[in-house]
Amino acid sequence: MSASRHDSRPRPASLREAALAEREALRARYPKQFRTDWAGRLRGIAVLATAVGLAAYGMWALDFSLLRIVHGLGRLFGFAVEMLPPSAGGRFGVFLRALAETLGIAFLGTLTAALFAFPVAFLAARNVVPNPFARFAVRRGLDVMRSVDVLIWALIWINVVGLGPFAGALAIACSDFGAFGKLFSEAIETGDRRPAEGVVASGGSGLHRIRFGLIPGVLPVLASQVLYVFESNTRSATIIGIVGAGGIGQYLTELIRVLELQQVAFLVLMILVTVAMIDGVSGRLRRAIIGGAAR
């Protein structure tokens, strides 16, 4: 506060007090900033009240009961105690094999989906297919595939190829086909336009334009999206066993049903570690790919 020595006026103790002391003058100078925004405030309150009201109605409609929650929390606490210490119960080898199966399902499903979605995505991209009706049809088709959950796909494929991990891989491939189609086509649309224009200007055909003008630019983006979806698929592949489509989910479901909680905890830990490892490796790969593209 050595600066105050040069000041003739008495120096207020803090910035806050200075601002408060000058408040009336400020209010007079900036009436717009000081006006209460009643409309905005009312809108905020209305939105909040609707959200809370809907939530209250929902809780009533879905039979929320405090008693059940308290009871359940007590039992959950009991489960948590029973989970300790996590132990494989001598089935570590079996679990490991199931985990490998899970990763296999995720890998195969992701790759298959990406391969099939790659050509289709071009059909859904505005800068490749200018016809809005054709594009609309492809897009809605992809949306339908995407909006059917992977567990439902698994149930359908089990009818076709029987129980087991193959059905799981097919299910992931189907539901991700839709997701990839959407992601890829968006990447293609936002890609750099200039290379494609260059190819056309130098006499390239429509296919040349796609092959040499569009694909080189978007390939790294697509590859990083594939890796990203693979990460999320290792998570979905862990649950696909719930309906009998292979992987570690089968054991998880069974062990939860019979309350072998130590083994459940062990399985969950195995999943956590695996997912963290996959995330780490694929995150590094993604950064390498995108970094390479930027260079």
Next chain:
Amino acid sequence: MLGLLLLAVLLALSAYVAEVRPLVLAANIGKFTAYIQQIIPVLRPDHFRADWAEWYWGLPKWLSLLGETLMMAYLGTLLGALGGFVLCFAAAGNLVKSVAIRFAAKRFLEICRTVPEIVFALIFVIAFGLGPMVGVLALAIHTAGALGKLFSEVVENIDGKPVEGLTASGASWVETVRFAVLPQVLSNFVSYALLRFEINVRGAGVMGFVGAGGIGQELLVAIRNFYYSDVSAILLMIVLTVFAIDLGTEKLRHRLIGGEGAR
């Protein structure tokens, strides 16, 4: 070259562990197309009303279950977003200096996020009993983990000057968050929560598979018992609902983020 070789080896390995049987697929692919054909209902133009009524014979029941599913998704998203909101500030590096608190918050969010919601539902069904409440709790925990991480990333990327300004004028931690951080992040938070709502609608649709409420139970019964026209009827309802929600939330999100950009 090495990368391709590695990819091929990985592919072969996964094909082996996943028991890929192309021959079975080729032999049974007819079953898939036949299945699709079977679930397509008979709708004759001259008996359209009667056929329609037969296809959607359970419409009132299914609609109320669909409403239940949507409500589960809404409550799950709301409660999860609240949880993520509380935890994200503790996990943000620019607001919390204590490494221990940050580490604990981050690991907790990670566990919530990595364990799929349906696994939570499986455990909760045993603890709380069957019903949609379980589905809501399971969705909420998973959502808290997913949104908490996204929220904390948003918070870590804010402009630091308002925070410094408030800290300098003697505001408490809560006041700093309220007046310096919240105005910067709120529209992004809402946008992420809407995105999550979309995902949760899909998630709530299958909660019924483990007895945690919603339309999933009906669908499971229909698929397992080969009630073909019911499968297509329920699937169509789910797909249309997801479409509508996607479109609606996309519009809202564009308005939120667009409004942000214009300012």
